[in-house]
Amino acid sequence: MLIRRARPSDYPAFAAIEAQHPGYPAWGEKGFEAEERNRNSVTLAAEIDGAAAGFINFWILRPQVQLNTLAVDKAFLRRGAASALLGKLLEYAAKNLCREVDLEVNERNAAALALYRARGFELVGKRPKFYNNTDAALLLRKTLPLKD
Numbered sequence: 001m002l003i004r005r006a007r008p009s010d011y012p013a014f015a016a017i018e019a020q021h022p023g024y025p026a027w028g029e030k031g032f033e034a035e036e037r038n039r040n041s042v043t044l045a046a047e048i049d050g051a052a053a054g055f056i057n058f059w060i061l062r063p064q065v066q067l068n069t070l071a072v073d074k075a076f077l078r079r080g081a082a083s084a085l086l087g088k089l090l091e092y093a094a095k096n097l098c099r100e101v102d103l104e105v106n107e108r109n110a111a112a113l114a115l116y117r118a119r120g121f122e123l124v125g126k127r128p129k130f131y132n133n134t135d136a137a138l139l140l141r142k143t144l145p146l147k148d
């Protein structure tokens with residue numbers, strides 16, 4: 001598996017991955033394109049066997065990193081792609097001297113909650129009825145260690 005910067009030619013695959021996960025907020029190709037104009041924005045692809053199998057987007061807003069979107073192709077779930085993408089986000093965070101990573105996740109998204117808990121994220125808040133005016137968003141944060 002290769003984690004690399006996303007390219008415009010990945011966006012159709014990213015949109016197809018989003019479509020595999022009903023209810024997950026989709027950016028579509030246009031949304032990924034728009035991020036190219038945001039200089040704080042980083043989009044990465046997880047490539048497996050030459051194809052884009054997952055993506056992550058985050059904003060580096062020092063001292064904070066905001067994780068905006070993360071999804072993996074259903075054919076490649078539980079192979080460590082999301083963990084690898086998240087691991088690369090943490091590398092960017094450390095290089096940019098960021099102190100915390102923040103994200104929002106649907107309270108019913110058990111897979112994502114398990115992933116983030118395993119990576120040391122903690123619950124710091126809740127937004128009721130955030131998704132489709134029904135499900136709450138949980139606000140999770142990972143505090144990064146200070147390095148000498």
Ligand SMILES: CC(C)(COP(=O)(O)OP(=O)(O)OC[C@H]1O[C@@H](n2cnc3c(N)ncnc32)[C@H](O)[C@@H]1OP(=O)(O)O)[C@@H](O)C(=O)NCCC(=O)NCCS
Pocket residue numbers: 021024069070071072073076077078079080081082083084103104105106109110111112114115116118
């Ligand atoms: C959540 C998601 C990104 C996980 O992707 P993934 O590549 O399958 O995750 P990984 O293989 O890296 O899993 C890492 C750990 O997360 C946890 N995890 C992942 N999927 C899980 C599931 N379905 N049930 C329980 N735990 C799960 C496990 O602890 C797993 O470690 P393990 O496989 O050694 O047990 C994927 O299910 C997805 O794309 N979901 C739809 C989009 C989404 O909800 N994104 C999250 C946005 S907040």
